[in-house]
Amino acid sequence: MTSAGRVAAFCLVMGLLPGCGLLQGPEEAVGDPAGSPAEPAHSVFSVPRVSAERRAAIEDHMLAHLLGAAPLSARDGVRSYVNLVGHWLLQQDRDPDYAWRFVVLDDPAFFVTGLPQGTVVVSSGLLADLSSEAELAAVLAIGIGQVQTGAYLSRSDADALNTQEPAMLARRLLGLGPAADALLLADFEALYRVVHAGYDPWALAALMQRWIALPESSFSDAVFSAPDLETRFERLRWPLHDEFLHAGGAEIAARYQGRVR
Amino acid sequence: MRRFSLAFVLWALLTPAFAQDLLLVVQEPVSLRVGPAAHMPAMETLPAGARLLGVERSGGWYRVRADHAVEGWVPVLSTRFAPVSGVERAKLSGLHMKQILTVRPRLEEAMELAPSEPSRYELQQFAKSARLISGRPR
Numbered sequence: 001m002t003s004a005g006r007v008a009a010f011c012l013v014m015g016l017l018p019g020c021g022l023l024q025g026p027e028e029a030v031g032d033p034a035g036s037p038a039e040p041a042h043s044v045f046s047v048p049r050v051s052a053e054r055r056a057a058i059e060d061h062m063l064a065h066l067l068g069a070a071p072l073s074a075r076d077g078v079r080s081y082v083n084l085v086g087h088w089l090l091q092q093d094r095d096p097d098y099a100w101r102f103v104v105l106d107d108p109a110f111f112v113t114g115l116p117q118g119t120v121v122v123s124s125g126l127l128a129d130l131s132s133e134a135e136l137a138a139v140l141a142i143g144i145g146q147v148q149t150g151a152y153l154s155r156s157d158a159d160a161l162n163t164q165e166p167a168m169l170a171r172r173l174l175g176l177g178p179a180a181d182a183l184l185l186a187d188f189e190a191l192y193r194v195v196h197a198g199y200d201p202w203a204l205a206a207l208m209q210r211w212i213a214l215p216e217s218s219f220s221d222a223v224f225s226a227p228d229l230e231t232r233f234e235r236l237r238w239p240l241h242d243e244f245l246h247a248g249g250a251e252i253a254a255r256y257q258g259r260v261r
Numbered sequence: 262m263r264r265f266s267l268a269f270v271l272w273a274l275l276t277p278a279f280a281q282d283l284l285l286v287v288q289e290p291v292s293l294r295v296g297p298a299a300h301m302p303a304m305e306t307l308p309a310g311a312r313l314l315g316v317e318r319s320g321g322w323y324r325v326r327a328d329h330a331v332e333g334w335v336p337v338l339s340t341r342f343a344p345v346s347g348v349e350r351a352k353l354s355g356l357h358m359k360q361i362l363t364v365r366p367r368l369e370e371a372m373e374l375a376p377s378e379p380s381r382y383e384l385q386q387f388a389k390s391a392r393l394i395s396g397r398p399r
Contacts, residue, residue, distance in 0.1 A: 060368060060371045060372050061366065061368065061371070063371035063374070064366035064367050064368040064370070064371040065361050065362070065364060065366045066356070066361060067366075067367040067370050067371055068361075068364030068365050068366050068367050069355040069356050069357075069360045069361045069364045070354070070355040070356050072370075072374075080377075083377055083379065084379055084383070084384070084387050087378060087379050087384060088384055088387060088388060088393070088395070091384055091395060092395050099376050100376055100378070101374060101375070101376040101377065103374060105356065107354050107355055107356045108350040108351075108353050108354050109350045109351040109353075109354035109356045109357075110350065110351075111354075111356045118376075119374075123356060125350050125354070133391070167366070171362060174358075174361055174362060175358070175362055177358070196395060197393070197395050198388070198393040198394045198395045199393070200320060202318065202320050202321045202337055205321070205337050205338070206318055206337060209337070209340075209341055209342050210342055212341065212342065213341065213342035213343060213344050213345050214344075214345050214348055215344075215345070215346060215347075215348060215349065216351075217348070217349040217350070217351045217352055218348050218349070218350045218351060219350075219351055220351055220354060220356040220357065220358075221351065221357060221358045222356060222357065222358045222361050225358075237338060240321065240337075240338060241338060244321070245321055246320070246321075247320065247321075248320060249320075250391060250392065250393050250394075252391045252393075255390075255391055
């Protein structure tokens, strides 16, 4: 299924037809901030148009807050492994509009998110709970999806994104958290991305099932507040059943255990 | 019924190969099959609410052990993990919303974190060593 086809299917499943940018056409899909440089729409939702420089400035301030709350992981081996898996996921379908980087923070809570200019942040606590590279790929693909769906930027209007002071904006976007519909689409996209990269898509399903069984207090409330994991898992039921029922793919448990544990 | 469940829980606890979080609950009546595919013969039908021990996963199927020690395969989408208690990571965490918004931002550190893109060769070696094959149609 093509990317546009997936988006259309996703919107039908979600009942989101009015909110889906690709179905609305480009004029309605993006905002029209005065004076901002012309850029292609980078999300299917109504994400306001923001230059790469602005996105980078906002992202740096968001990351600065996260680094203030939890230090960078000191484990170079883990960081480079996560970086490799992340870039492998991007290899066939890399959006040059973003400066991709994968950051591991040393924190026990489950945390993964995709910031506006291509930074995917994951916590060491979440990594410690995974059992295979396919699960790591699923987690990073979720983060990549959140970058591409503008999970934070879609929380604000174009005017604010293009004129407000980045530090204040970053704080506000972090406070609002990622947008629910962008998160759901990011999960959906993650399934296709892991399959495309050769991993088993059912690792993502099994991972979400495990997460659902855990108490809420395992998860950072900054990125796992809404929608709940039950809803996120239910939205994946259709593509899992209809598209990937017989899908194979690599699991790679030994390499993951060797590099991360 | 209660005695039956108690016996199952005791048996689960005494079986060292299984962790508590591998306890599965059947969500809808489902066939327990001899292999991980819908065309494999069914051994029996498990009712909704039946509790199973997960042994392994292969694609969209879990290999499970039912409470009468019969092993077989059920679809991932027909099951859920039983709730796990006692894990409270976020309480020890700095990555709380409140914390994130009140800490002193480390802007310099954030700006110094340059993207580190592996070379094409590195990625190819990485994939080759695990026989990862990419490029399936998206």
